[in-house]
Amino acid sequence: NIINNPEDVNGVKVFKGKVAAANMDELKSMGDELRAKMNSGVGVLISEIEGKVGIVAVVSDDLIKEKKILSGNLVKEIAKIVGGSGGGRPHLATAGGKDISKINDALDSISKFI
Numbered sequence: 001n002i003i004n005n006p007e008d009v010n011g012v013k014v015f016k017g018k019v020a021a022a023n024m025d026e027l028k029s030m031g032d033e034l035r036a037k038m039n040s041g042v043g044v045l046i047s048e049i050e051g052k053v054g055i056v057a058v059v060s061d062d063l064i065k066e067k068k069i070l071s072g073n074l075v076k077e078i079a080k081i082v083g084g085s086g087g088g089r090p091h092l093a094t095a096g097g098k099d100i101s102k103i104n105d106a107l108d109s110i111s112k113f114i
Contacts, residue, residue, distance in 0.1 A: 002045070003037050009114040012063060013041035016110050018103060021047040024054050024094060031056035031092055042069060044078065044110050046103050053082040053097035055106070064090045069114065077113045081106040 006013040015038050021027035027047050034043040035058035043058040055078055057071040064070060071093040075086045079095035082102045086095020097106075 002043075003034065006038070006041060007111065009111045012067065012069070012114050013038065014110060014114060015041055015043040016107055017045060018107065019045050019047050021045075021049060021054060023049060024056075024096075027054045027056050028092070028094060031058045031094075034058055035060065035092065042071075042074065042110075042114060044074070044107070046078075046106060048100050048103065051100065053079075053084060053100055053103060053106070055079055055082070055084075055086060055095040055097070057088075057093050057095075059091055061091065074110075074113055078106050078109060081109055 002017040057075040059071045070090045075093040075095040082097030083099040084097025
């Protein structure tokens with residue numbers, strides 16, 4: 001469903017949503033799968049994992065090169081909203097947070113960081 005309904009933000013396709021993941025490894029795997037399917041775009045998946053927030057952000061290679069969008073920077077900003085922090089590589093980054101009540105706020109904030 002997420003792959004079929006991207007949001008357009010200044011010409012960048014943004015794929016985002018809340019998903020059910022058992023742990024961070026599963027969430028990261030979902031991020032890899034999303035990145036493989038989206039061709040060009042930014043993807044952010046957020047999950048509630050054991051009472052905490054798990055976030056994975058992925059960015060396609062063309063946007064890393066052309067627009068300097070880095071998943072590590074993106075995930076750090078989103079994680080602040082849920083009371084956490086994170087980081088990673090330019091194409092895939094993860095974060096954690098404490099405040100599950102802010103998951104929807106975090107999803108809504110993604111566009112302003114693009």
